[in-house]
Amino acid sequence: MLHELCAMTGAWIIGFCQVTGRMMMLFLDTLSKVRTVSIKETLRQMALLGADSLPIVLLTMLCTGMVFSVQTAKEFVALGASGTVGGIVAIAMGRELVPVLTGVVVAGRIGAAIAAELGTMKVTEQIDALRVMATSPVRYLVAPRFLAVALMMPVLIVFGNFIGNAGGYFVAHYYADIGSTTYLNSIRQLCEPFDLFGGMIKGVAFGAIISIVGCFKGLNAKQGAEGVGLATTASVVLSIILIFISDYFLTVLLYVDK
Amino acid sequence: MAESVISLRNLELAFGEKKVLQGVNLEVKKGETMAVIGPSGTGKSTILKVLIGLLAPTGGNVFIEGQDVSHLTEEEWNEIRKHIGMVFQYSALFDFLDVGENVAFGLRQHFRLPEEEVQKKVDDLLKDVGMEDAKSMYPVELSGGMKKRVSLARALAFGPRIVLYDEPTAGLDPIRMMNISRLIRETQQKHKVTSILVTHDMESVYVAADRVALINGGKIVAVGTPEEFRNSDDPLIRGFITGEEIAGATEAFR
Numbered sequence: 001m002l003h004e005l006c007a008m009t010g011a012w013i014i015g016f017c018q019v020t021g022r023m024m025m026l027f028l029d030t031l032s033k034v035r036t037v038s039i040k041e042t043l044r045q046m047a048l049l050g051a052d053s054l055p056i057v058l059l060t061m062l063c064t065g066m067v068f069s070v071q072t073a074k075e076f077v078a079l080g081a082s083g084t085v086g087g088i089v090a091i092a093m094g095r096e097l098v099p100v101l102t103g104v105v106v107a108g109r110i111g112a113a114i115a116a117e118l119g120t121m122k123v124t125e126q127i128d129a130l131r132v133m134a135t136s137p138v139r140y141l142v143a144p145r146f147l148a149v150a151l152m153m154p155v156l157i158v159f160g161n162f163i164g165n166a167g168g169y170f171v172a173h174y175y176a177d178i179g180s181t182t183y184l185n186s187i188r189q190l191c192e193p194f195d196l197f198g199g200m201i202k203g204v205a206f207g208a209i210i211s212i213v214g215c216f217k218g219l220n221a222k223q224g225a226e227g228v229g230l231a232t233t234a235s236v237v238l239s240i241i242l243i244f245i246s247d248y249f250l251t252v253l254l255y256v257d258k
Numbered sequence: 259m260a261e262s263v264i265s266l267r268n269l270e271l272a273f274g275e276k277k278v279l280q281g282v283n284l285e286v287k288k289g290e291t292m293a294v295i296g297p298s299g300t301g302k303s304t305i306l307k308v309l310i311g312l313l314a315p316t317g318g319n320v321f322i323e324g325q326d327v328s329h330l331t332e333e334e335w336n337e338i339r340k341h342i343g344m345v346f347q348y349s350a351l352f353d354f355l356d357v358g359e360n361v362a363f364g365l366r367q368h369f370r371l372p373e374e375e376v377q378k379k380v381d382d383l384l385k386d387v388g389m390e391d392a393k394s395m396y397p398v399e400l401s402g403g404m405k406k407r408v409s410l411a412r413a414l415a416f417g418p419r420i421v422l423y424d425e426p427t428a429g430l431d432p433i434r435m436m437n438i439s440r441l442i443r444e445t446q447q448k449h450k451v452t453s454i455l456v457t458h459d460m461e462s463v464y465v466a467a468d469r470v471a472l473i474n475g476g477k478i479v480a481v482g483t484p485e486e487f488r489n490s491d492d493p494l495i496r497g498f499i500t501g502e503e504i505a506g507a508t509e510a511f512r
Contacts, residue, residue, distance in 0.1 A: 125350035132310050132344045133364045133416075134336040140367075 023216050030146050030212065033139040042144040049110045049145065050152025057156045058163045060105050064097050065089065065164030066171045073176030086183035087190025089168035094195035095255060098160040100247055103206035106153065107239035111214040114145055115235035118218025119228035127219065137219065146211040153207035154200035161196060198254040205250060206243050213239045263288045263323055263420060263452040264309065270317030271304055278304050280476035291446050291453040293467035295498065301476050302456040306422045310344055311335035340368065343413030347425040349405035351397040358393040361411045383411040387441060403434035410441060414449060421445065423455045427462045439465035460499050472498060
């Protein structure tokens with residue numbers, strides 16, 4: 001019994017280390033090929049993966065800003081702190097809510113799409129066909145997606161912050177009766193530009209995680225439709241887990257003692 | 259006697275405990291089409307994947323045009339691959355590109371040619387395989403036979419010296435099967451390429467191949483001309499060609 005448990009734990013640890021190592025190698029290989037990437041293909045991926053995600057990101061962030069404002073505005077007014085609501089909402093959105101929730105939304109939409117597309121290419125031998133034609137799948141497929149998602153995430157985050165704060169203001173103004181000047185002054189007094197820039201830096205990291213995990217899972221999809229489905233699900237789950245774990249360390253790195 | 263362009267010497271390949279190739283020896287001469295036939299799961303397609311560097315052998319040696327390619331890096335393989343074309347079993351056309359772009363893919367990736375030259379080459383290749391009217395169609399709009407033709411045009415775009423065919427007639431009706439087989443023969447004659455044709459289909463072998471190798475149990479068990487195979491009394495060869503229950507053959511192919 002103990003022997004089997006040890007064997008299972010050992011096998012799991014070895015498997016985990018293998019996957020982590022191979023994913024890191026894909027990441028490093030991608031970085032080494034970024035300089036030779038096709039600009040045209042990267043722009044196409046930016047439109048496909050980034051710009052087309054804007055509506056769902058805007059909707060999510062609008063709702064998040066409004067909900068956060070509903071939850072805080074009246075409580076803060078009751079405590080006599082109505083002059084801090086705008087700033088609190090903006091800091092929470094800029095540092096945490098927009099980057100993390102945009103990461104989760106993009107992982108669900110883009111990470112899944114990348115894994116499904118590359119997984120289908122894998123099981124229909126299109127990846128082999130690329131290699132046979134002396135073309136590196138990492139240079140041709142992974143690097144443009146990596147660049148596209150990592151570059152578009154900060155852009156989505158800027159738009160997400162704008163719409164989220166607009167939603168927060170709308171609710172604070174009409175639900176908790178906080179004046180426009182009070183709300184905007186609060187943002188000016190409490191917020192710093194780095195609240196937004198730090199969130200954008202997080203966005204680049206989350207974009208890198210989403211694209212590398214999606215590509216890795218797709219390129220390693222097992223045969224058949226089931227294999228593609230499993231790769232897609234695994235890509236979303238692993239991306240979201242890694243986003244939350246890395247968010248803690250990025251927050252410590254970017255904001256503690258600042 | 260013509261020199262060997264492809265030489266497999268005691269080639270072995272295993273996936274973990276499972277030994278797929280167990281000492282394959284095969285010589286393919288310059289300009290000839292060698293058919294590799296045999297039951298499913300005996301390692302025919304695996305030989306092609308080793309020859310193009312998609313799988314690394316676990317034993318023995320592979321020589322292409324005299325160079326030992328058994329243990330090359332991916333970058334070294336990419337140089338070799340520029341002289342080899344491959345037609346995949348399910349065509350493996352890039353479904354995000356149209357037919358013309360599929361055929362032009364290799365040219366655009368590796369040669370800085372003027373666009374007019376690329377288009378002319380694509381038009382010529384598509385005409386050679388009878389697909390000139392499908393240039394702007396996407397793979398999803400093509401039948402199985404049409405995909406194979408486009409796949410052949412794409413494989414020839416580099417001007418390869420070697421072409422590998424992985425079951426090019428699988429799943430096709432008899433008319434299209436014969437068309438593809440004749441196309442393989444015409445390609446050999448027009449482009450002077452050395453080819454390996456992996457197939458189950460003896461009719462295709464009789465039309466397209468100069469010699470035949472029968473693989474069973476991860477080893478080449480017989481080599482000869484199509485005519486020699488047709489007239490052979492060897493129970494293994496007769497058993498495979500006719501599909502009849504022949505003593506010794508049926509058990510051997512299990």
